Amino acid sequence: MSTIAEREQEIVDAFALFDDWMGRYEYLIDLGRELPPLDDAYKTDDYKIHGCQSQVWIRAEERDGRIYYEGDSDALITRGLVALLIRVLSGQPADAIIEADLKFLDRIGMQEHLSPTRKNGLASMIKQMKLYALAHGQTARS
Numbered sequence: 001m002s003t004i005a006e007r008e009q010e011i012v013d014a015f016a017l018f019d020d021w022m023g024r025y026e027y028l029i030d031l032g033r034e035l036p037p038l039d040d041a042y043k044t045d046d047y048k049i050h051g052c053q054s055q056v057w058i059r060a061e062e063r064d065g066r067i068y069y070e071g072d073s074d075a076l077i078t079r080g081l082v083a084l085l086i087r088v089l090s091g092q093p094a095d096a097i098i099e100a101d102l103k104f105l106d107r108i109g110m111q112e113h114l115s116p117t118r119k120n121g122l123a124s125m126i127k128q129m130k131l132y133a134l135a136h137g138q139t140a141r142s
Helices: 004-016 021-034 076-089 094-099 116-141
Strands: 056-063 066-073
Touching: 004 021, 004 076, 021 076, 056 076, 056 116, 066 076, 066 094, 066 116, 076 116, 094 116
Parallel strands: none
Antiparallel strands: 056 066
16 A cells, blocks of 8 residues: 555656646546445534635544545535545555655645635645544554
């Protein structure tokens, strides 16, 4: 299984193939379209990410010492952001998720090309995914 750093580099390399941001946004939207839909049973306030402009839901579960994520959004670009985060973090050990700096978002220019409300939403998603890892990691150690 690849590490967070390896997955981040794969994304940086994929985004580098595009000459402009229109192509990068299209790629991000495609990633969102490829994301498996989240079961409606999890599209509740318990899984909703607060602080996002659009509706976003992320759930996590621990299996064999690793945290696995599922997510969805009602907006295509945001769904692409969810897909990016899941691609990088899902299937990783809780400690690795908690410690991940996710600098790949800066390296691909995502932070500078998102509106302030989308940046806040992205930060909220990252925070919640790390909180899930923290909670599941502590449960696994208990």
